[in-house]
Amino acid sequence: MSANGPGSLLAQPLGRPSAGRIAAYLGLLVLGAVVGLAGALVQAAWFPGGLLLALAGAAGLFLGGAYATGGRGGAVAPVVGWIVTVILLTTARPEGDFLFGAGLGSYLFLLGGMALAVICATVGAGRQPRSGAARLGK
Template sequence: MISTVGRVAAYVGLFVLGCAAGAVGAFAQSAYAPAGLILALGGAGALFAAGGMLTRAKAGAIAPVAGWLITVFYIAAAPRPEGDWVFTGGAGSYVFLLGGSVVGAMLAMQPWGGNASSLLLSGERLPSSGK
């Protein structure tokens, strides 16, 4: 069992890793198109899933998602000092923003801890209509 201090430290660490993944992904997705986009979204998704699996709690997946979202949308809203924008109006930028948000939402809502499992993948049958 992890102590409360250890759990909070893990969540803070996952939040910081989410911020780093968002910042690196924001620049990599356009610099190395299309492989950079795939790598940025895959890396972010892997971080979100790893946070949930390691802590066995939804908060473990939500912490890096929150860091990723805050960082990416801050970068999207603020121009660089030279006057340039990090995200251009291209499809890759929108796929990165929307795709990362959707992947984050999907992985944050998974039942990471306890005895919960997916109904259809656990071998159980759905309730029938009385037959």
């Protein structure tokens, strides 16, 4: 590695995130919660189609957030909002009411959404070097 070159991307300091980036992450977190709530309602209403629609909406938000922010943090922020909302909706209230039924669709929504979250956070747009070279160190 050259002493004058930009060095490894992992060795670069990240710096402080801007106010716009923080606002984008908070917006994606809220959107993740909204998509989780909407998906919980839709997947139970129209079983096969609603489940696919709910999972497609979640995947679109997760992957779109990664590409919109240019990093994997854009996929993680809506995932956090989605998971917190879905987990809170699965808990029973003292009256015995809860939003999710104990059916196959609910479990597929939970597990499928978690699998999509991992896939989208892994495949999502990672930070790329700013130089025009195809390989680092060139």
